[in-house]
Amino acid sequence: MLRSRAGDPWNAIDPNLVLDENREPWLAWGSFWEGIWMRKVDHFTGKLDAKDSTSCHLADRSTGPDNTAAIEAPFIVFRGQHWYLFVSFDQCCQGVASTYNMRLGRSAALTGPYLDRNEIPLTEGGGTLILSAYGGWPSLSSQTQNP
Secondary structure: OOOOOOOOOOOOOOOEEEEOOOOOEEEEEEEOOOOEEEEEEOOOOOOEOOOOOOOEEEEOOOOOOOOOOOEEEEEEEEEOOEEEEEEEEOOOOOHHHOOOEEEEEEEOOOOOOOEOOOOOEHHHOOOEEEEEOOOOHHHHHHHHHOO
C-alpha cells in the first residue's frame, strides 16, 4: 500500500501505472511536497515490490521561490528510444486566475533522469512547456463557473 504520512517526501496521489520495456509494472505518483516519485510493482500481486523498495525521484519543484511551485499528475509514455514524463505545474481551479500548465521531460531510462529541452533535470525544477492557458480558455473557465 502506498500512502502519505507526515514527514514523507511525497503526497501519494495522481498514480500512473506504466510498463517498462520488459512489460514489468511501475507506479509513478506524487503531487506538491517533494514532487513526483516512482517505484516498481510486483506483477503477481499488484502491490509495491517488496524485494525492491527503491523509490525513484523523477521531478521536483519544492525548492521553488514561492509556495506556488506546484507539480502533480505524472503520466509517462515511451516513444522511439525515449521515455517522456508529462506533469502539470502551478495552480488549477482558480477560474481566470488559474496558472495550470503542462510540462515535459525526456529520458533514456524509465527511472530517469528526465531532462527538459535545455537539459535541466526535472528534479531541479526543469520542464519544457508544452501547453498552457491561451486564447479563450480563461474566459471560458470564467463563464463555466459563473453562468
